[in-house]
Amino acid sequence: MAPGLVEPTQYNDIKPKDIKAASITDSTIKYTPGRSIPESHEHYEHEDLRPRFPDVHWPPLTEVPYQDKGFEGDPHFRNLLSAATDVFDYNPKIGTEIHGIDLANLTDAQKNDLARLIATRGVVFFRDQRNFDIEAQRELGKYFGTLHRHATTSVPIRPGLEDVHVVFTGENSQDMRAMFTPTFLWHSDVTYEIQPPSYTSLKVLTGPPRGGGGDTLWSSQYAAYDALSPSMQKYLEGLTAMHSAEMQAQGSRDLGRAVRRDAVITEHPLVRVNPVTGWKSLFFNPGFVTKIVGIPKTESDAIIGYLNEVIATTQELNVRFQWNKNDVAFWDNRVCNHSASYGFAPHRRHAVRVCCHGERPVFDPAGKSQENEFAERYGIPKVNKDGSGIVNYND
Ligand SMILES: [Fe+2]
Numbered sequence: 001m002a003p004g005l006v007e008p009t010q011y012n013d014i015k016p017k018d019i020k021a022a023s024i025t026d027s028t029i030k031y032t033p034g035r036s037i038p039e040s041h042e043h044y045e046h047e048d049l050r051p052r053f054p055d056v057h058w059p060p061l062t063e064v065p066y067q068d069k070g071f072e073g074d075p076h077f078r079n080l081l082s083a084a085t086d087v088f089d090y091n092p093k094i095g096t097e098i099h100g101i102d103l104a105n106l107t108d109a110q111k112n113d114l115a116r117l118i119a120t121r122g123v124v125f126f127r128d129q130r131n132f133d134i135e136a137q138r139e140l141g142k143y144f145g146t147l148h149r150h151a152t153t154s155v156p157i158r159p160g161l162e163d164v165h166v167v168f169t170g171e172n173s174q175d176m177r178a179m180f181t182p183t184f185l186w187h188s189d190v191t192y193e194i195q196p197p198s199y200t201s202l203k204v205l206t207g208p209p210r211g212g213g214g215d216t217l218w219s220s221q222y223a224a225y226d227a228l229s230p231s232m233q234k235y236l237e238g239l240t241a242m243h244s245a246e247m248q249a250q251g252s253r254d255l256g257r258a259v260r261r262d263a264v265i266t267e268h269p270l271v272r273v274n275p276v277t278g279w280k281s282l283f284f285n286p287g288f289v290t291k292i293v294g295i296p297k298t299e300s301d302a303i304i305g306y307l308n309e310v311i312a313t314t315q316e317l318n319v320r321f322q323w324n325k326n327d328v329a330f331w332d333n334r335v336c337n338h339s340a341s342y343g344f345a346p347h348r349r350h351a352v353r354v355c356c357h358g359e360r361p362v363f364d365p366a367g368k369s370q371e372n373e374f375a376e377r378y379g380i381p382k383v384n385k386d387g388s389g390i391v392n393y394n395d
Contacts, residue, residue, distance in 0.1 A: 038346050049161075049164075049350070051157070054155060054258065058261045060262060061194060061195075061264075064146040064195065064357055068115065068276055069115040071275070073113040074112075077117050079112070080110045081098075083110065084101055085099045085100030087099070091319060093222070095321075096125070097125040103126055103129050104136040111144075123218045123330065128326050134156070137354045140354075142356070144198065145198065147163035147354060148197050149163050151262075151263070156352070166351075166353075167349070169214075169347075171345075171346050171347070182339070183309070185339045186219060187337060187338070188287075191287075192266050196333060196361065197334075198332055198334050199331075200354070201328055201353065202329050204323045204324075204325060206348055206349070207324075207350070208344045212347050213343050214341060214349045216321050216323070217340075218336045218337070221284070221311075222370040223317040225271060225280050226369055226370060228310070236271050237270070237271045239269075239294065240267045240269050241267070241268060241284060241292050242291045243266050243285075244263070244288060245265070268283055272362060273366075273367030274335055278367060279370040279373070280367040280370075283334070285337050
């Protein structure tokens with residue numbers, strides 16, 4: 001028998017009376033594995049922000065002016081960070097959390113830094129933003145650009161908030177996992193629009209307590225581009241993709257809900273350059289891209305399947321956020337995909353999203369790779385993209 005191994009019979013010799021129980025008091029931590037207690041919502045403070053689906057019809061979107069506030073931000077974010085008590089990245093590619101900031105009371109210089117930071121980090125998290133009510137959230141959104149109105153998803157009951165998107169799962173809502181495969185649920189919002197959103201905020205008003213589920217995940221499209229071989233990058237840079245609103249609209253019609261603006265299909269470059277950072281990013285998402293233009297369907301299907309896999313399963317591109325009540329995530333929808341997690345019944349989960357139109361996506365051959373820029377700036381070894389002859393792995 002190898003050293004350290006014990007014959008099972010020796011364990012059998014231990015009797016219950018030999019195990020000394022710690023004294024159990026009222027202050028002993030109460031814990032039930034896999035179980036978190038649902039909150040009562042009898043007197044719910046956000047009734048006016050619960051969802052409705054108005055039966056109205058809006059004209060097609062036309063191009064709106066967009067001037068990115070990130071250009072005016074300080075390259076070191078000093079105006080914003082002067083108010084911060086802590087700041088840390090979730091990983092090198094994506095996700096930063098800042099403490100000490102009140103999003104409802106930012107100076108213009110801090111707002112500009114915020115835009116620049118979001119464009120740089122993909123998504124930035126703020127805890128416990130109780131002052132950042134829906135008016136403040138819309139005001140900050142309007143500072144960044146023209147607010148987008150969604151054509152199909154729910155808006156708040158309170159009139160006049162048609163530019164707010166409501167996320168609501170009630171205590172008795174049906175679980176939606178059967179509608180979405182985990183890969184397909186990855187998306188960036190409304191990329192079928194001619195000017196898909198840039199700066200996007202989501203605030204959770206109420207949700208499962210810690211450990212109750214309902215996390216949101218984001219995936220960097222800068223890093224997705226950088227994960228590809230130079231040959232694949234070059235190939236995709238010459239292509240465009242069709243982004244379709246049709247499936248989302250049909251889903252609403254199937255439920256008897258109004259489609260408030262006719263569904264559109266828009267062609268966008270498959271690689272775009274963020275105007276603030278100058279970095280190239282993939283501009284692809286499993287949710288709305290139906291076809292890559294100008295190549296055979298089998299080739300398009302294969303590329304779509306491959307890019308879906310890169311986005312959904314390359315862990316270093318991804319960040320996962322565990323929400324508490326009043327937390328806010330602010331992301332750059334041009335350079336991130338995001339996805340939700342399910343399995344949090346019977347908790348209520350209620351969130352409100354505000355976003356502004358960005359620029360019409362463009363590819364610029366002068367754009368840079370985020371990874372190469374960091375490698376040069378910080379002396380990080382260049383990534384080896386030759387998968388042959390590599391035997392090491394990581395746990
Ligand atoms: Fe979304």
